[in-house]
Amino acid sequence: MRHHKNKPEMKFVKSLGKGTYGSVDLFSYTKQDGTMFYNAVKISDHSQDDNSIKREFRVLKKLRGCQGIVQSFGNSLIQETDSNGKKVYKMAIEYAAGGNLTEFIRVNRKLSDTIVKDFTRMLLQGLVSVHGRGYVHCDLKPENLLLFPRQDQETRLCSHELKISDFGLTIKAGEESVCWETEAPFVGTPLYMSPESVRDGTTVEKTLDLWSLGCVVLEMFLGKHPWLGAGVDDIKSRLLCGKAPEIPESVPCDARKFVEKCFARKAEERGSASELLLHPFLKGEGKVDGDGGGGGERRRVGLRVRKPPSRFEDIAKKSLELKVISSKSSKFKRVLKKPLKVKILPPRPHKI
Template structure:
């Protein structure tokens, strides 16, 4: 998307509270993301993630800001703060543009999988459902995300101090490469025919010269699944050969059928995000209360071994979590069941 010279440059709000730098959250091709905090009127701390881009990458951050503004309040989408980009100066004296968003304290799906290693089928279903709900929001506004991958999926912990229960809400982030469905991406080049991260791109997006369709995101969703067992290098090779990733035999039948749907050779056979939400793999015993809005929303839950820190603080070390079912009835049964203890005599020296 080209910069419109008639668009007024963003300016710093006069009433913007003073924010203090906390730490760097990461760097990407179009800028960096830092964590900032400020003290609210009641004395508590509020934290926000701030994406920072220089003037050379203004088009990308401006595109992302405009799309997130349209998706404000939509389920499954990282939320934007403020009504305009903020303009500032970095430590080198270079003009930069800042975009404030909600802070995902649990990090990315990539880091979550690394910490928890193997995820249960129920957790995978919940995460998949959340991604599709976000895609329904994106596609209903006429956009294609174009860079759906674990690094761009954020997890937000929600703590219940009474039960010591932690649930997770997954949201899609990073819309710097997103464009309108049917448009051609400016990123596509003959010697580098990829729109986004090539390991997650669909064959037709490479073959057809960069024309982008909504079904591209559905192919990317199939590549994300943590139980697929497919390496990134294998995804690259199969993409160049226009072959779908090989699904391991260990993948459950329902999940296999879901992935095969995502990897359909003909894009139109993949269906839509709304249709995939009704796939048997995701429905199970779930009651779909509103298929048009993406179905029933659930959060992935886990019980932690000690009382969680306050949300207004920053956790210095990651919590070790054990993933269990998020059904409230199971939590109730666990809390009512008496504990059985076995006392062992002290060991002799």
């Protein structure tokens, strides 16, 4: 007799959001043993937007298992028909319980230097994965950066892992984006687009994402959008005139240099995601392993405080050993030609 394992029971929980190309809902899944897990399901609302979710699914399949990338599930998109008889596609992805970076900044306002460095490092690790496979994300912004809470079992402290999501506009490097239009020749979101995004006939290169990265880092430090209050035409005009978002003096020096490198007018001067991982701004905290500095597993850095001995006398009672070096030693003579004088001080009285 053959036994078939039933699929986990799927139940709608709530809507997570709605955008230009569709919506995202949260579903719970209950296994036969009673355990439960959650997945987010991205749904294309209109048939004309099918290309976006199909493109995203193809890219995410190529990026499965990569660090810093939201993971998708299944071998193909789920095709269904809605109540109006229109064809819709669904894609199951990881559920980010921490929301996105936009929400995180709105709640916490200006982020600390440590958090900004940590998030920047994780974002770059994700870009190393994306660029390493020949893709350009083309729409890097806080709203597309998802946070996954992680609790340390020893310290009980909660941190967040950041991952890149929303690959609906992603294309291969060196190609011209199909999303570019004659009247608005840019790809992505105006607040985070690069100077080359507003030039006609420009092909998309990986350095486009690095300009957007600079905008994201600046927003984490300031707690507000770059180009705040400016319209699309105004932003385009400023970019064509060689201007970049202003970097206030309040931004730390090393971070300022990092953002300035991202905002280099000549795209080739921005370097690469792997090179930016080695920038002084990110050195000294955390550790990145793997190819190009971003392909390995990210290790958390923590401080371990050792407990003092139960009694101070445990140390005080241990005898000290004094090693005497002969003055006839050749090594000793090279270091010191004059005899040493040792001054013995009486012990200090113990203060109560």
